[in-house]
Amino acid sequence: MAYSLSEENYLKEIYHLSQDGARKISLTALSERLGIKAASAVDMIRKLSAKRFITYEKSKGVKLTTAGAKVALSIVRSHRLWEVFLLEKLKYSWDTVHGIAEQMEHIKDPELADRLDEFLGRPDYDPHGDPIPKSDGRMPRIPKTTLSDVAVGAACVVVGIKDTSPAYLQYLKKLGISIGTRIRVSERIEYDGSMVIEIGKGNRPNVSKQFAESVLVD
Amino acid sequence: MAYSLSEENYLKEIYHLSQDGARKISLTALSERLGIKAASAVDMIRKLSAKRFITYEKSKGVKLTTAGAKVALSIVRSHRLWEVFLLEKLKYSWDTVHGIAEQMEHIKDPELADRLDEFLGRPDYDPHGDPIPKSDGRMPRIPKTTLSDVAVGAACVVVGIKDTSPAYLQYLKKLGISIGTRIRVSERIEYDGSMVIEIGKGNRPNVSKQFAESVLVD
DNA sequence: ATTATTTTTTAGGCATCCCTAATTTCTATT
DNA sequence: AATAGAAATTAGGGATGCCTAAAAAATAAT
Numbered sequence: 042m043a044y045s046l047s048e049e050n051y052l053k054e055i056y057h058l059s060q061d062g063a064r065k066i067s068l069t070a071l072s073e074r075l076g077i078k079a080a081s082a083v084d085m086i087r088k089l090s091a092k093r094f095i096t097y098e099k100s101k102g103v104k105l106t107t108a109g110a111k112v113a114l115s116i117v118r119s120h121r122l123w124e125v126f127l128l129e130k131l132k133y134s135w136d137t138v139h140g141i142a143e144q145m146e147h148i149k150d151p152e153l154a155d156r157l158d159e160f161l162g163r164p165d166y167d168p169h170g171d172p173i174p175k176s177d178g179r180m181p182r183i184p185k186t187t188l189s190d191v192a193v194g195a196a197c198v199v200v201g202i203k204d205t206s207p208a209y210l211q212y213l214k215k216l217g218i219s220i221g222t223r224i225r226v227s228e229r230i231e232y233d234g235s236m237v238i239e240i241g242k243g244n245r246p247n248v249s250k251q252f253a254e255s256v257l258v259d
Numbered sequence: 260m261a262y263s264l265s266e267e268n269y270l271k272e273i274y275h276l277s278q279d280g281a282r283k284i285s286l287t288a289l290s291e292r293l294g295i296k297a298a299s300a301v302d303m304i305r306k307l308s309a310k311r312f313i314t315y316e317k318s319k320g321v322k323l324t325t326a327g328a329k330v331a332l333s334i335v336r337s338h339r340l341w342e343v344f345l346l347e348k349l350k351y352s353w354d355t356v357h358g359i360a361e362q363m364e365h366i367k368d369p370e371l372a373d374r375l376d377e378f379l380g381r382p383d384y385d386p387h388g389d390p391i392p393k394s395d396g397r398m399p400r401i402p403k404t405t406l407s408d409v410a411v412g413a414a415c416v417v418v419g420i421k422d423t424s425p426a427y428l429q430y431l432k433k434l435g436i437s438i439g440t441r442i443r444v445s446e447r448i449e450y451d452g453s454m455v456i457e458i459g460k461g462n463r464p465n466v467s468k469q470f471a472e473s474v475l476v477d
Numbered sequence: 478a479t480t481a482t483t484t485t486t487t488a489g490g491c492a493t494c495c496c497t498a499a500t501t502t503c504t505a506t507t
Numbered sequence: 508a509a510t511a512g513a514a515a516t517t518a519g520g521g522a523t524g525c526c527t528a529a530a531a532a533a534t535a536a537t
Contacts, residue, residue: 077524078527080528084524131374131378141371150358265494286516295495302494317502
């Protein structure tokens with residue numbers, strides 16, 4: 042069954058809202074996320090219900106059916122893979138990839154996501170540390186570990202970052218940290234939670250606790 | 260100035276028709292290419308005229324303005340670059356890339372085409388041998404030379420193919436010929452125009468005139 | 478329990494981009 | 508110049524996906 046760009050965006054947002062742990066997804070919440078008015082959502086909710094992609098009860102809110110979740114997950118997969126492509130291959134900065142991937146996620150071809158996945162080396166995480174669903178729907182374990190959790194003496198690999206402010210990105214660049222960078226924790230200063238880290242060889246900067254908490258590692 | 264997907268497709272087709280050497284682009288010809296009815300084209304032609312992307316006089320047909328040509332060329336550039344990406348990086352077959360690139364050409368970002376171009380190594384031709392416009396609008400020379408034009412003893416590089424039938428593609432694969440393959444012409448048989456060619460070392464097949472005429476070389 | 482507030486729904490509209498079915502206007506022949 | 512055929516246009520519609528404004532229903536607060 043075919044579905045429009047708009048339908049895909051609804052399904053994707055419903056998925057995100059349910060992932061965010063909302064116990065009930067109301068039309069108001071959904072329409073806010075989509076940047077439209079609640080009245081406009083009514084038609085689409087009916088349409089998606091008729092197509093059996095969602096169920097909707099006023100009391101229980103919107104829920105994805107198995108078919109709907111499948112579509113949503115394929116969009117999320119596509120989005121995150123394109124983010125990796127844009128950052129790693131086209132050298133876009135961390136904060137610009139999302140908007141472009143928002144467009145690319147809707148390109149339709151039965152083999153595209155798998156071929157892209159293969160080309161990118163089957164990454165588990167996108168540049169923001171979000172897990173990339175596998176083609177069979179499985180999800181890589183969500184990386185909740187940050188650099189600040191790493192024990193002294195232990196090493197880790199950067200899988201994503203949580204902060205995409207220009208200042209933060211600039212700092213990362215200056216430190217030479219990007220996806221895949223290996224970091225060893227040399228020392229932790231108890232006073233303020235800051236740490237001395239080792240990037241490659243020779244480079245041993247001291248970074249604040251605040252900084253370390255925004256670096257997702259594996 | 261922003262423009263819709265539909266507007267982009269009109270501008271692209273007008274460009275293609277003018278490239279095909281049509282001395283007059285009629286609404287009928289245009290609508291046929293776009294797969295719509297002529298009546299539907301009237302509105303859009305008016306719209307594009309109002310936006311100064313085209314001029315339209317019944318006697319002279321549709322013509323792109325400088326602004327319109329710029330948009331059309333950027334779509335064509337994007338399309339051809341994505342074709343290269345899909346074939347070379349994602350290993351799609353020659354005949355499938357066009358349809359997917361048709362979707363990808365509309366992704367909007369000011370830096371995308373240039374970054375993709377860079378990533379792909381600034382190719383001059385797409386997999387069908389069509390020249391890829393440069394970011395400043397310049398066009399690589401159109402490769403009108405085919406393998407059958409190459410002199411005995413001379414070498415050439417494959418830049419594209421004209422035939423995308425499954426049988427032809429399969430044959431190419433069997434011969435080990437793809438974009439960038441270097442071919443030397445060892446011998447030409449006058450009787451039927453067939454030739455003995457050298458691909459890499461050791462591989463010296465005899466190919467028909469018909470085959471050689473569909474291989475674009477530089 | 479009765480307001481007040483929020484949420485949902487209806488009703489009527491608008492822009493985009495396409496359609497069919499008539500015309501009208503060209504163009505090319507005779 | 509008359510006319511057949513082709514091309515362009517008008518008129519009226521339809522689907523999609525959004526809107527505002529108002530009404531109805533549900534939930535929360537007093």
